Amino acid sequence: xxxxxxxxxxxxxxxxxxxxxxxxxxxxxxxxxxxxxxxxxxxxxxxxxxxxxxxxxxxxxxxxxxxxxxxxxxxxxxxxxxxxxxxxxxxxxxxxxxxxxxxxxxxxxxxxxxxxxxxxxxxxxxxxxxxxxxxxxxxxxxxxxxxxxxxxxxxxxxxxxxxxxxxxxxxxxxxxxxxxxxxxxxxxxxxxxxxxx
Numbered sequence: 001x002x003x004x005x006x007x008x009x010x011x012x013x014x015x016x017x018x019x020x021x022x023x024x025x026x027x028x029x030x031x032x033x034x035x036x037x038x039x040x041x042x043x044x045x046x047x048x049x050x051x052x053x054x055x056x057x058x059x060x061x062x063x064x065x066x067x068x069x070x071x072x073x074x075x076x077x078x079x080x081x082x083x084x085x086x087x088x089x090x091x092x093x094x095x096x097x098x099x100x101x102x103x104x105x106x107x108x109x110x111x112x113x114x115x116x117x118x119x120x121x122x123x124x125x126x127x128x129x130x131x132x133x134x135x136x137x138x139x140x141x142x143x144x145x146x147x148x149x150x151x152x153x154x155x156x157x158x159x160x161x162x163x164x165x166x167x168x169x170x171x172x173x174x175x176x177x178x179x180x181x182x183x184x185x186x187x188x189x190x191x192x193x194x195x196x197x
Contacts, residue, residue, distance in 0.1 A: 001098030
């Protein structure tokens with residue numbers, strides 16, 4: 001499977017524990033366990049924002065120690081903020097997905113799309129707009145690689161690169177995050193997901 005950090009359109013550190021659990025479910029995944037985050041860290045996950053884990057702890061994985069992430073003279077590892085109030089404390093979340101029962105693809109379309117047009121285009125193709133968990137699963141489990149930014153169901157725009165190259169993701173294989181643009185801008189394509197029945 002694959003672990004991915006998630007924060008909503010509102011920006012970082014906006015989810016209490018219960019909202020974090022729901023955010024992962026909404027993205028076709030579940031909240032990650034410590035063991036899953038630890039395995040992801042061993043595989044190179046480096047993320048400087050703290051996120052909830054399934055046991056109610058708040059942690060983050062650092063492979064390249066640096067000043068804003070606990071200090072540059074510290075050892076790499078999974079940094080632990082401990083246990084926080086599940087109702088009042090707000091962080092990001094680490095989600096886990098291993099579930100891939102369908103076809104994930106970039107929809108070839110003659111024009112760039114607004115968010116609403118993207119929803120309709122997938123629907124017209126007999127599919128649904130893809131979720132964040134689905135783009136991470138396609139990237140990690142299938143080696144999906146596409147240098148085209150596309151809308152996803154949560155209103156974010158991302159693209160998956162498994163073969164780093166100039167102008168796409170020069171230094172690392174990653175799901176690149178463009179942001180949460182204005183949904184009325186016709187600047188992007190769309191990633192769709194067709195579930196196998």
